[in-house]
Amino acid sequence: MSRIHYTKPSVGELEARYVLDAVQNGWGERCYEYITRFEKNFAQHMGVPYAIATSSCTGALHMGMAALGIGAGDEVILADTNWIASAAPITYLGATPVFVDVLPDSWCLDPEQVRRAITPRTKAILAVHLYGNLCDMDALLAIGREFGLPVIEDAAEAVGSQWRGQAAGSLGAFGAFSFHGTKTMTTGEGGMFVTSDKALYDRVLTLSNHGRVAGSSKQFWPDFLGFKYKMSNLQAAVGVAQVERIGELIDRKRAIFKHYAEALEALPGLSMNPEPVHARNGYWMPTVVFDRELGITRDLLIAAFQAADIDARVFFWPLSSLPMFSDMVPESPVAHSLPERAINLPSYHDMTDDDQRRVIEVLRTLVLKGTRP
Numbered sequence: 001m002s003r004i005h006y007t008k009p010s011v012g013e014l015e016a017r018y019v020l021d022a023v024q025n026g027w028g029e030r031c032y033e034y035i036t037r038f039e040k041n042f043a044q045h046m047g048v049p050y051a052i053a054t055s056s057c058t059g060a061l062h063m064g065m066a067a068l069g070i071g072a073g074d075e076v077i078l079a080d081t082n083w084i085a086s087a088a089p090i091t092y093l094g095a096t097p098v099f100v101d102v103l104p105d106s107w108c109l110d111p112e113q114v115r116r117a118i119t120p121r122t123k124a125i126l127a128v129h130l131y132g133n134l135c136d137m138d139a140l141l142a143i144g145r146e147f148g149l150p151v152i153e154d155a156a157e158a159v160g161s162q163w164r165g166q167a168a169g170s171l172g173a174f175g176a177f178s179f180h181g182t183k184t185m186t187t188g189e190g191g192m193f194v195t196s197d198k199a200l201y202d203r204v205l206t207l208s209n210h211g212r213v214a215g216s217s218k219q220f221w222p223d224f225l226g227f228k229y230k231m232s233n234l235q236a237a238v239g240v241a242q243v244e245r246i247g248e249l250i251d252r253k254r255a256i257f258k259h260y261a262e263a264l265e266a267l268p269g270l271s272m273n274p275e276p277v278h279a280r281n282g283y284w285m286p287t288v289v290f291d292r293e294l295g296i297t298r299d300l301l302i303a304a305f306q307a308a309d310i311d312a313r314v315f316f317w318p319l320s321s322l323p324m325f326s327d328m329v330p331e332s333p334v335a336h337s338l339p340e341r342a343i344n345l346p347s348y349h350d351m352t353d354d355d356q357r358r359v360i361e362v363l364r365t366l367v368l369k370g371t372r373p
């Protein structure tokens with residue numbers, strides 16, 4: 001029996017063909033061809049007019065927030081349950097991330113907590129679609145309108161997720177995606193900034209070019225300090241292939257989740273990634289949360305999966321529990337309770353039914369045998 005990894009990208013012939021072409025021909029005046037194609041095709045898939053390929057989602061968030069004018073003394077509200085990449089760019093700009101609690105079913109931002117956290121310093125709301133689950137965009141966009149605050153979407157984990165038929169990442173002021181090797185589609189490392197706001201797009205485009213305005217006649221002339229978060233043409237070649245295969249990549253994620261969900265349905269006290277009727281979940285990361293009464297803890301889960309030679313990932317630690325944010329007083333009981341009794345399950349394109357059976361067996365044994373001696 002071989003080790004089951006929690007995630008692996010699906011990269012094949014098509015990607016190899018495009019990369020080879022990019023390596024052999026994509027230089028000189030053709031050095032942006034795949035980048036332009038990738039941006040255009042990705043934007044089309046997401047249903048937005050503008051996209052800028054970046055070296056990471058972190059970079060896309062950093063530039064987008066800078067373009068919104070977020071800076072020293074400002075506050076950005078986001079969920080306490082998150083990967084640090086969502087919060088770090090806020091701090092790069094000298095602003096303060098304000099962590100609020102999550103909803104117990106979606107594990108995403110609780111709109112009522114957002115409302116309560118708004119102060120005169122609040123500059124934006126950052127909606128992160130965790131593990132493919134959708135934030136309540138109706139409520140968040142309504143709060144944004146009421147208080148005149150942009151809602152930013154970190155859709156790094158939400159390729160394939162939709163809210164009322166619209167792609168996650170296309171609903172707010174801007175969306176940011178990640179193509180890190182663990183994500184549903186990959187370019188190795190990489191990201192994308194998307195928006196429907198032409199003025200914001202123009203600002204980020206200039207920022208992304210070290211502050212040089214597109215079409216300026218003056219060479220090597222930055223008008224202000226910008227950034228360098230560009231994607232290479234070689235990575236974009238992989239991205240073009242991945243966008244051509246995106247339907248297949250998403251379908252597989254959904255099929256893997258469905259298989260888990262059906263097999264685990266009969267077990268008591270488990271909940272998994274929700275899919276409300278008006279949403280579609282891209283199911284980047286199938287996740288199980290155990291009712292407290294079961295007594296199944298993170299440590300028990302890690303030990304059981306390790307014994308079965310399966311990679312399982314712990315649920316995100318609350319950001320307010322991390323050393324760099326230790327001065328904040330956490331008021332997020334849900335965010336603090338979830339990781340104590342939850343686990344991410346392996347999910348990757350080429351996973352076999354047998355692999356899934358092994359994962360399911362570990363969970364079934366834990367739940368049915370119980371944890372008490």
Ligand SMILES: *Cc1c(COP(=O)(O)O)cnc(C)c1O
Nearest residue numbers: 056057058085086156157178180
């Ligand atoms: C992966 C991830 C990021 C970071 O993406 P990079 O491309 O590694 O910068 C940001 N936000 C979320 C929610 C992620 O899952």
